[in-house]
Amino acid sequence: MADTTQNQKSNPINNLTGGVEKAVAEQTARFEAAVAELGKLQTKGIAQAQTFFENATRVTQEQVAFAEQLGGEWRKLVLAATRSAGELFAPKA
Secondary structure, eight states, X not given: OHHHHHHHHHOHHHHHHHHHHHHHHHHHHHHHXXXXXXXXXXXXXXXXXXXXXXXXXXXXXXXXXXXHHHHHHHHHHHHHHHHHHHHHHSOOO
């Protein structure tokens, strides 16, 4: 019986099978680690994209508010200029 056990251990096929099993286990562990890292990177990327879109939205809102303010100031200036022009051409008593 000891001979049979010794033959199984020294059998190249058994050694090959053990090596393949070890390689598969190592590759599986590496793949799991890579997928876990990919999950972390995906979470980080989504957070960065969300921050980007929040900032872009804020900047756009500020630009719209500024355009509204600028338009209001322009209307005041046009109205003032029109009144001044009207006073120039109006008959004076």
